[in-house]
Amino acid sequence: MRNDVLVVQGLSKRFGAGPDAVQANDAVDLTVRAGQVVCLLGHNGAGKSTLVNQVVGLTLPDAGTIHLDGVDAVADPARARALASVQAQANVPITGLTPRKAVELVGRIRGLRKADARRRSGELLGALDLAPWADKPSEKVSGGVARLTAFAMAAVAPGRLVVLDEPTNDVDPVRRRLLWQQIRHIADDGAGILLVTHNIHEAEHVVDDVVLLDSGRVVTHGTPAQLVETLPGASLEDVYINLVGAEA
DSSP: OOSEEEEEEEEEEEESOGGGOEEEEEEEEEEEETTOEEEEEOOTTSSHHHHHHHHTTSSOOSEEEEEETTEETTTOHHHHHHTEEEEOSSOOOOTTSOHHHHHHHHHHHTTOOHHHHHHHHHHHHHHTTOGGGTTSOGGGSOHHHHHHHHHHHHHSSOOSEEEEESTTTTOOHHHHHHHHHHHHHHHHTTOEEEEEOSOHHHHTTTOSEEEEEETTEEEEEEOHHHHHHHSSSSSHHHHHHHHHOSOO
16 A cells, blocks of 8 residues: 555646736645545635645646555546545535435445445534434535535545545534544544645644645645744734734
8 A cells, every 4th residue: 555645746726817816826736645634724715725626636736746545646637536535625416415424325336335324424413512413404404514524425434535625614612623533533543634724723633744835835844833933922823823924
């Protein structure tokens, strides 16, 4: 089994032309290893979503390479996507389903046997404290429950790479803690996780490496402890603000 789950090298993407062109990503290098949670930090417009979209094959880069578990994701995006599980920033519509059925369905689509999909769905829903809403129609659950359901759909049969884009949005503090625990468990079981979040204070207790983006470029990267030790600031949040400003 490969240790490097995701290797991004020299990735560049530009939108538009002339003076109004936007360099969304500019020669970005990034590595996610098996068992590792890598946090992608940056204010709105820093290039995080563009980077994620290229990793999962929704956008083609202008330059650079993306390899997902050894597969060239630019040349063969469909094969690469099969190796990844994604929780997008916007929740997947599950109208007509309950949270339990939605999670089980994704498990079956990703190759789990019926009994295994049911068992794993129950484990996740229980671990996230979603049992009271597990069998309610999706139209009747809160935004936080819908967000946790979306995470469970990505986690029920995780690929070699799990991409989580703002997974804690709308989630209450108690269940956010449960969610962070599950993210850590998935990595400890061998998946690589690419995490996009603004919850810096919470994330620094879970992540192994931080990649800080600004204006499409990697400003710095390292473990939370390394960044706090070597850069100005008493916390990761201080380091972030000192390097890229207070914009979020």
